[in-house]
Amino acid sequence: MPNIFGLKLIPVALATIAFWMLGYVWYGVVFMNAWMAGHGLTADDASGFDIYMVGGILTTFVQVVGIGLVLKWRSAADLGSALKTAVTLWLVFGLPITMYAYLYLPAHNSTLLMIDASHLLVGWVVSAAIMAVMK
Numbered sequence: 001m002p003n004i005f006g007l008k009l010i011p012v013a014l015a016t017i018a019f020w021m022l023g024y025v026w027y028g029v030v031f032m033n034a035w036m037a038g039h040g041l042t043a044d045d046a047s048g049f050d051i052y053m054v055g056g057i058l059t060t061f062v063q064v065v066g067i068g069l070v071l072k073w074r075s076a077a078d079l080g081s082a083l084k085t086a087v088t089l090w091l092v093f094g095l096p097i098t099m100y101a102y103l104y105l106p107a108h109n110s111t112l113l114m115i116d117a118s119h120l121l122v123g124w125v126v127s128a129a130i131m132a133v134m135k
Contacts, residue, residue: 007068011134012061015068015127020060022123031115038112064127071131082132086124094120 002009027035036042067086071077076085095117102113 005065005069006072007065007131008134011131012064012068014134015064015130016057016061018130019064019123019127020057022126023056023060023119026115026119026122034111035115038107038109038115060123063124064131067124067127068131071128076128077132077135079129079132082128083125086128087121090117090121090124094124 004012036045067089070089071082071085074081074085076082098113098117098120101116102108102110
């Protein structure tokens, strides 16, 4: 099976697709109205977002590879270890990074913080679970 940075390509690809699709459901269905309102956007404003989907899948891929590398370095091969690692990564990296927008943008929008931070948490946990199960 082909590898990328020593990680099996199929689990990385499936985790990337799952995480990216989660983002579609998260931002495009479940939290769409709250997210758009938090940014002051209308449906017409969102019509040009399609071009950014390519960047979104690449960003998701990089995150999944990073999670996979940390799982590999920690020898977190079982599901429990993988999930614990993903949550720890989120606590020390994902949440603090998403906090920047909350702290430094004038709106200090708690709704956007919760939507963005929880998306990363669930996405990282799902990705880690897929890679652990498909080791």
